[in-house]
Amino acid sequence: MCGIVGYIGDKQAQSILLNCLRRLEYRGYDSCGIAVAVGGIKVYKDAVRVEALGKISPRFKGTTGIGHTRWATHGEPSQVNAHPHLDCTGKIAVVHNGVISNYQELKRRLASEGHNFVSETDTEVIPHLIGKYYDGSLEKAVEAALRDVEGSYAIIVLIAGEPKLVAARKDSPLIIGTGDRENFIASDVPAILDYTGRVIYLEDGDIGVVTKHDIKIRRDGIEVAREEHEILWSVEEAQKAGYEHFMLKEIHEQPRVIRNTLGEYTRETEPVVDLTVMRDAGVESMLMVACGTSYHAALIGRYIVEELLRIPARVEIASEFNYYSYTLARTVALAITQSGETADTLKAMKRLGEAGCRVIAITNVVGSTASRIANQTIYTRAGPEISVAATKSLVAQLMVLYWLAMSYSKADARQLASLLVELRQLPSKVQQVLDDEAKIMEYAKYLSGYEDVFFIGRGINFPVALEGALKLKEISYIHAEAYAAGEMKHGPFALLGSDTPVIAIVAKDNTYEAMLTNIKEIKARGSPVIALAEEGDEAIEELADWVITVPQVDAIFSPVVNTVALQLLAYYTAKERGCPIDFPRNLAKSVTVE
Amino acid sequence: MKQAVILAAGEGQRLRPFTLTKPKVMLSIADKPILQYVVESLAQNGIRHIVIVVGYRREQVFDYMGAGEQFGVEIVYITQEKQLGTAHALSQVKDVVEDEFLVLPGDNLIEADTIAQFVAMKPNAVLVKKVDDTARYGVVLTEKGVVKDIVEKPKEAKGNIVNTGIYAFSREIFDFVGAELDIPDVLNGMLAQGHAISAQETDGIWLDVVYPWDILNLNDAILHRIPASLGGTIEAGASVKGLVSVGKDTVIRSNSYIVGPVVIGEDCDIGPNVHLLPSTSIGDNVVISPFSEIKNSVIGDDVSIGPGSIMQDSVIDDGCVMKGHFTACSGEAEVKVDGEYHLVNVGAMLGVGCKLGSSVVAQAGAIIGNYSQIQALKLISGKLPDRSFVV
Numbered sequence: 001m002c003g004i005v006g007y008i009g010d011k012q013a014q015s016i017l018l019n020c021l022r023r024l025e026y027r028g029y030d031s032c033g034i035a036v037a038v039g040g041i042k043v044y045k046d047a048v049r050v051e052a053l054g055k056i057s058p059r060f061k062g063t064t065g066i067g068h069t070r071w072a073t074h075g076e077p078s079q080v081n082a083h084p085h086l087d088c089t090g091k092i093a094v095v096h097n098g099v100i101s102n103y104q105e106l107k108r109r110l111a112s113e114g115h116n117f118v119s120e121t122d123t124e125v126i127p128h129l130i131g132k133y134y135d136g137s138l139e140k141a142v143e144a145a146l147r148d149v150e151g152s153y154a155i156i157v158l159i160a161g162e163p164k165l166v167a168a169r170k171d172s173p174l175i176i177g178t179g180d181r182e183n184f185i186a187s188d189v190p191a192i193l194d195y196t197g198r199v200i201y202l203e204d205g206d207i208g209v210v211t212k213h214d215i216k217i218r219r220d221g222i223e224v225a226r227e228e229h230e231i232l233w234s235v236e237e238a239q240k241a242g243y244e245h246f247m248l249k250e251i252h253e254q255p256r257v258i259r260n261t262l263g264e265y266t267r268e269t270e271p272v273v274d275l276t277v278m279r280d281a282g283v284e285s286m287l288m289v290a291c292g293t294s295y296h297a298a299l300i301g302r303y304i305v306e307e308l309l310r311i312p313a314r315v316e317i318a319s320e321f322n323y324y325s326y327t328l329a330r331t332v333a334l335a336i337t338q339s340g341e342t343a344d345t346l347k348a349m350k351r352l353g354e355a356g357c358r359v360i361a362i363t364n365v366v367g368s369t370a371s372r373i374a375n376q377t378i379y380t381r382a383g384p385e386i387s388v389a390a391t392k393s394l395v396a397q398l399m400v401l402y403w404l405a406m407s408y409s410k411a412d413a414r415q416l417a418s419l420l421v422e423l424r425q426l427p428s429k430v431q432q433v434l435d436d437e438a439k440i441m442e443y444a445k446y447l448s449g450y451e452d453v454f455f456i457g458r459g460i461n462f463p464v465a466l467e468g469a470l471k472l473k474e475i476s477y478i479h480a481e482a483y484a485a486g487e488m489k490h491g492p493f494a495l496l497g498s499d500t501p502v503i504a505i506v507a508k509d510n511t512y513e514a515m516l517t518n519i520k521e522i523k524a525r526g527s528p529v530i531a532l533a534e535e536g537d538e539a540i541e542e543l544a545d546w547v548i549t550v551p552q553v554d555a556i557f558s559p560v561v562n563t564v565a566l567q568l569l570a571y572y573t574a575k576e577r578g579c580p581i582d583f584p585r586n587l588a589k590s591v592t593v594e
Numbered sequence: 595m596k597q598a599v600i601l602a603a604g605e606g607q608r609l610r611p612f613t614l615t616k617p618k619v620m621l622s623i624a625d626k627p628i629l630q631y632v633v634e635s636l637a638q639n640g641i642r643h644i645v646i647v648v649g650y651r652r653e654q655v656f657d658y659m660g661a662g663e664q665f666g667v668e669i670v671y672i673t674q675e676k677q678l679g680t681a682h683a684l685s686q687v688k689d690v691v692e693d694e695f696l697v698l699p700g701d702n703l704i705e706a707d708t709i710a711q712f713v714a715m716k717p718n719a720v721l722v723k724k725v726d727d728t729a730r731y732g733v734v735l736t737e738k739g740v741v742k743d744i745v746e747k748p749k750e751a752k753g754n755i756v757n758t759g760i761y762a763f764s765r766e767i768f769d770f771v772g773a774e775l776d777i778p779d780v781l782n783g784m785l786a787q788g789h790a791i792s793a794q795e796t797d798g799i800w801l802d803v804v805y806p807w808d809i810l811n812l813n814d815a816i817l818h819r820i821p822a823s824l825g826g827t828i829e830a831g832a833s834v835k836g837l838v839s840v841g842k843d844t845v846i847r848s849n850s851y852i853v854g855p856v857v858i859g860e861d862c863d864i865g866p867n868v869h870l871l872p873s874t875s876i877g878d879n880v881v882i883s884p885f886s887e888i889k890n891s892v893i894g895d896d897v898s899i900g901p902g903s904i905m906q907d908s909v910i911d912d913g914c915v916m917k918g919h920f921t922a923c924s925g926e927a928e929v930k931v932d933g934e935y936h937l938v939n940v941g942a943m944l945g946v947g948c949k950l951g952s953s954v955v956a957q958a959g960a961i962i963g964n965y966s967q968i969q970a971l972k973l974i975s976g977k978l979p980d981r982s983f984v985v
Contacts, residue, residue, distance in 0.1 A: 171666070173663055173666075173668075188661070188663075188668070189668065201596075201642055201643065201668070203640065227596055229596070229597075229643060229692065230692070239661060241656050241657075241659070241660040241661045241669075241671075242648065242652065242655070242656035242671035243653075243656055249656070252653055252656065252657045253657065256657070259860075259861065259878060259879055259895075259896075262861070262879075263842075263843055263860060263861040263879070421881075421898055421915065424879055424881060424896055424898055425896055425898065425913055425915060426896075427879065427895065427896050427913075428895065428896040428912050428913025428946065428947060429913070429947075431615075431912070431913070431946075432615075432913075432946070432947060432965070434653065435615045435651075437653075551947065551965075
């Protein structure tokens with residue numbers, strides 16, 4: 001999915017385009033670009049987010065322009081592949097959302113006619129086709145060009161010398177916003193709602209010719225009338241698909257993310273990623289480096305790897321790892337980063353590579369820097385994550401770790417067979433947690449009244465406690481700390497009391513008895529206890545003050561259902577406290593500085 | 595007419611256990627929720643500006659329909675906090691609709707042809723259809739295409755033309771809603787004041803789902819209209835006949851024998867030696883182990899069916915696991931819903947997340963509540979509540 005936008009009017013186009021593009025970032029944000037008519041056409045584009053582009057791009061003086069923000073699914077995001085794309089003369093610029101299915105054939109034909117291509121994209125054939133057919137009328141050239149094109153598209157075309165924009169759509173969304181002495185074109189309505197509330201919806205096959213003063217819509221060469229609609233709803237509502245915040249929308253996407261990521265990697269026809277390195281006899285241990293929520297995925301990954309691959313695993317925070325002097329050259333290293341741009345993780349990857357490690361990146365962004373540094377890359381299929389607080393990307397990372405460990409597992413056949421059945425059920429189990437969110441809302445109401453909260457866990461659920469505390473503190477601003485349950489008596493006990501609730505993650509594995517003992521110790525010190533436990537656990541019902549129940553799963557998968565429950569707890573607690581959930585203070589989505 | 599309002603807030607109590615975790619509009623028919631058929635029919639008729647009134651379990655609608663982009667439409671959601679009735683739902687959209695708009699029920703299967711003529715009707719108008727049994731519906735008495743009266747669920751048949759719940763309105767309708775809760779009452783009020791309402795008749799598909807076994811009827815009706823397609827792999831030695839649609843990355847293993855109409859979702863692992871008979875729908879991420887036979891049934895997502903299982907005229911919801919040799923043969927059964935007994939031919943109905951040990955036998959008409967667990971070798975009959983534990 002990509003987002004496109006166009007502006008024509010009296011105002012400076014650049015800042016309007018950038019503002020509209022920011023509102024389209026939910027459609028993707030691995031690269032972006034703008035083109036403005038300033039006599040000729042000036043283009044600025046790069047593999048950066050819109051905000052960064054706004055800072056680094058030169059100021060173009062012009063009142064007509066187009067823009068694009070991209071989410072690559074195939075081919076890498078790079079400056080040359082970013083839109084807009086130009087024809088040979090540099091006078092025609094095009095932004096495109098969709099897929100041109102016959103572009104290779106068109107490209108060959110155009111190249112043989114002497115056209116020069118600079119990018120690897122399908123889009124670039126469009127400006128060249130328009131250039132080929134241009135004979136003084138842009139709309140006629142666009143019409144002719146689109147007759148050659150197969151596939152899906154929403155395009156906006158800008159040309160030097162004619163004060164107009166031409167837009168066309170087929171199977172990709174496109175709307176025209178009408179203003180006073182100015183008009184807008186965009187992939188969706190919220191992109192332009194800051195400027196106008198009147199829109200025209202283009203139909204498949206329509207070609208719109210937009211000038212400052214008027215809009216003409218043609219179809220098969222004949223002008224047609226399209227009704228104007230008054231938009232009565234508010235910005236962003238549509239992008240969040242009914243939800244109040246992106247975070248909740250993304251939490252709810254997780255059953256689908258699990259299915260997509262598993263579907264991507266469990267298909268049998270051919271391996272998506274060849275990890276022969278994992279089969280090398282020499283692999284004696286595994287090292288994982290990451291930051292933030294991805295670091296928690298790695299900590300959970302340690303238990304998965306040790307349990308299923310039967311090799312020792314070490315996990316390091318990337319920023320700290322960079323101060324350590326020794327690296328293990330015969331190790332396989334996993335670098336986990338949602339954005340693929342986290343500066344500390346990239347630096348660790350470079351050092352590991354230089355030391356002779358085989359580095360495998362797990363990232364959500366195709367073609368990101370991490371994927372270029374790594375020997376091999378495994379992509380999570382979480383889609384663009386807008387909420388600063390990471391949710392679905394963690395679950396997708398865990399799915400990759402499960403897949404990786406199970407594919408090369410040394411566990412016995414009985415254990416693997418039963419794990420595979422459970423893995424298939426996981427989307428439904430997560431859905432069950434989501435379906436029970438009304439109960440979690442009640443606990444959130446209770447929790448929102450406190451200023452200090454402890455999270456405790458043991459074994460594979462200790463990192464889940466860390467993640468639960470991180471989610472709560474970053475969006476609700478409640479001071480939350482996580483401890484391995486056994487560590488509580490080595491200091492933190494001094495802080496327990498009736499105003500410090502403890503959230504205990506209780507799994508039915510070899511940590512169970514010890515956790516019950518810990519909870520009793522905490523109760524004895526007067527702290528209220530909220531337990532997160534499997535349904536049907538009667539012992540815990542008697543012991544804890546509140547119990548959040550999650551469906552029964554094998555202990556190795558318990559981090560998935562427990563994490564989702566804690567995400568909901570953090571979300572509803574923050575909502576209760578009226579916090580700006582999607583954009584918490586002082587935080588940025590991807591940290592590209594050390 | 596370019597805008598439509600879809601009413602999708604209702605729970606559908608008589609469809610339990612299937613409506614505990616999702617609203618009625620999200621019941622899956624041929625691997626798609628009913629609501630999607632309505633949205634696609636509108637899009638095919640050029641109506642892309644859609645308001646959906648949501649309420650009960652609205653997140654399920656948000657998660658699936660999103661902003662509508664993948665269906666080629668733009669969706670705005672309005673929440674009806676309490677599901678008091680269709681007219682009350684309608685009054686919630688007052689601030690977001692244009693001068694003229696369509697209203698459709700989200701829980702009826704509506705095909706594009708059914709509304710193709712109606713979208714050009716001037717308000718106020720109602721789409722009607724001839725049916726054999728009018729007991730469930732509002733009978734519309736008409737004269738030369740003009741509505742005279744609407745009689746809800748008549749005890750004695752006064753005609754065989756019923757209200758489909760599909761209307762063309764102008765904003766004027768909001769002046770008549772008042773304290774009325776249901777749209778037919780509002781219309782009768784308008785008639786009483788001398789306002790004209792026209793009626794148009796359709797012979798297109800319009801199917802209602804009221805009871806759990808209605809899911810099977812709708813599934814059968816729709817499956818016959820889905821073209822064959824192949825997105826996955828069919829191994830050598832497997833036979834696929836008739837209208838069979840196989841989703842992306844699904845594998846049909848050797849010696850399986852599939853007779854359409856059958857729809858199979860994505861990422862499924864079917865066979866070897868599995869027999870699928872008409873009219874069967876299978877969701878995404880489903881495993882069907884060898885020597886199983888499934889006939890005229892609807893299977894949800896993430897379901898795992900152990901070897902040697904038999905299912906006929908059955909509905910199995912998401913995430914169920916059967917260890918092996920599960921048997922649900924069809925037969926005549928008296929099923930009690932909402933205090934009334936119905937004589938139907940069905941197999942078994944399983945809610946979401948049920949876990950069955952090996953060799954469980956469900957008698958015809960058995961309804962097993964959500965998240966139930968049943969140990970090996972049990973014989974199940976009648977109705978089990980949610981979270982039952984059978985030892």
